[in-house]
Amino acid sequence: xxxxxxxxxxxxxxxxxxxxxxxxxxxxxxxxxxxxxxxxxxxxxxxxxxxxxxxxxxxxxxxxxxxxxxxxxxxxxxxxxxxxxxxxxxxxxxxxxxxxxxxxxxxxxxxxxxxxxxxxxxxxxxxxxxxxxxxxxxxxxxxxxxxxxxxxxxxxxxxxxxxxxxxxxxxxxxxxxxxxxxxxxxxxxxxxxxxxxxxxxxxxxxxxxxxxxxxxxxxxxxxxxxxxxxxxxxxxxxxxxxxxxxxxxxxxxxxxxxxxxxxxxxxxxxxxxxxxxxxxxxxxxxxxxxxxxxxxxxxxxxxxxxxxxxxxxxxxxxxxxxxxxxxxxxxxxxxxxxxxxxxxxxxxxxxxxxxxxxxxxxxxxxxxxxxxxxxxxxxxxxxxxxxxxxxxxxxxxx
Numbered sequence: 001x002x003x004x005x006x007x008x009x010x011x012x013x014x015x016x017x018x019x020x021x022x023x024x025x026x027x028x029x030x031x032x033x034x035x036x037x038x039x040x041x042x043x044x045x046x047x048x049x050x051x052x053x054x055x056x057x058x059x060x061x062x063x064x065x066x067x068x069x070x071x072x073x074x075x076x077x078x079x080x081x082x083x084x085x086x087x088x089x090x091x092x093x094x095x096x097x098x099x100x101x102x103x104x105x106x107x108x109x110x111x112x113x114x115x116x117x118x119x120x121x122x123x124x125x126x127x128x129x130x131x132x133x134x135x136x137x138x139x140x141x142x143x144x145x146x147x148x149x150x151x152x153x154x155x156x157x158x159x160x161x162x163x164x165x166x167x168x169x170x171x172x173x174x175x176x177x178x179x180x181x182x183x184x185x186x187x188x189x190x191x192x193x194x195x196x197x198x199x200x201x202x203x204x205x206x207x208x209x210x211x212x213x214x215x216x217x218x219x220x221x222x223x224x225x226x227x228x229x230x231x232x233x234x235x236x237x238x239x240x241x242x243x244x245x246x247x248x249x250x251x252x253x254x255x256x257x258x259x260x261x262x263x264x265x266x267x268x269x270x271x272x273x274x275x276x277x278x279x280x281x282x283x284x285x286x287x288x289x290x291x292x293x294x295x296x297x298x299x300x301x302x303x304x305x306x307x308x309x310x311x312x313x314x315x316x317x318x319x320x321x322x323x324x325x326x327x328x329x330x331x332x333x334x335x336x337x338x339x340x341x342x343x344x345x346x347x348x349x350x351x352x353x354x355x356x357x358x359x360x361x362x363x364x365x366x367x368x369x370x371x372x373x374x375x376x377x378x379x380x381x382x383x384x385x386x387x388x389x390x391x392x393x394x395x396x397x398x
Contacts, residue, residue: 096241148186203251241315285303
């Protein structure tokens with residue numbers, strides 16, 4: 001006769017995690033990250049772009065005690081946000097594609113913190129003496145390293161954590177605690193094999209090699225994390241119609257054939273509530289803040305999203321977007337947005353776009369914008385707009 005099974009604390013937590021809505025839960029000891037050396041090499045190679053908070057906190061990543069003193073265990077939870085179909089939405093072509101994780105009605109940080117708080121309460125009920133701290137993205141914790149050690153998956157060649165049954169469309173969140181818990185077996189195997197679909201599909205060639213991402217070329221970085229700057233000229237065409245974030249390397253991943261649609265209502269796609277390129281350009285900063293202050297779009301803000309919108313419309317080369325772009329050349333927007341708008345009008349290259357550029361050039365005072373307008377007018381006049389390499393689309397230097 002088999003011995004009776006008595007649920008352990010970890011059994012209880014995993015059952016509770018599933019009831020709360022998490023798709024995966026694993027527990028790992030709080031130790032020095034195995035991938036710390038790779039992280040440091042990545043930063044020292046300058047592949048973190050303008051995200052200077054990463055090197056500033058480099059030492060804090062050395063051990064989870066940088067997040068919580070006395071930590072002994074880390075609970076790593078995964079929350080699915082799968083789009084159901086990993087194909088771009090044809091109805092949004094020309095208006096701007098939105099990464100799947102941002103298509104719901106709430107900021108995932110808020111959703112994750114709320115659900116992790118529920119799970120932490122379950123731990124406190126079992127172990128009242130436990131002290132806990134919740135971490136979602138913003139703490140100096142290498143979450144994917146901890147998740148791999150907690151058995152949740154392996155590092156894909158696109159640097160995403162991949163799980164055999166859940167794919168990679170999931171958020172990671174952590175609960176750090178000062179009590180020891182039963183630990184899960186680390187995930188030791190890599191199931192990417194010889195596949196390079198994610199690397200080959202990247203529109204901006206952001207992967208230097210498998211497992212090495214140049215953030216400065218990544219569409220998600222360019223549309224979200226790059227602040228108060230124009231996107232480099234040679235990367236604008238590669239952004240295509242991505243208004244916010246990018247899913248290309250996940251869309252082509254064979255393991256995401258097994259991903260399920262988001263089960264949490266706040267994370268389920270709401271196309272009717274998503275921003276569109278022209279609408280963003282026509283909004284005031286106040287209107288944008290009011291509509292999107294509790295969503296992921298608040299991170300790049302109105303100006304960042306307007307820059308992205310200009311790139312989307314420039315890449316579409318649709319003459320119907322000229323009025324919205326022409327209006328965005330005014331002083332409502334900072335120079336880095338006006339510069340991008342000028343480029344977009346140059347890509348469309350219609351007579352009305354040329355007229356809008358000429359009108360603005362007569363009153364523009366910012367040198368960067370003046371140069372972008374002059375370059376756009378040159379491309380229109382020589383017929384090279386939208387063709388050839390970026391070098392071919394720049395006026396000759398005097």
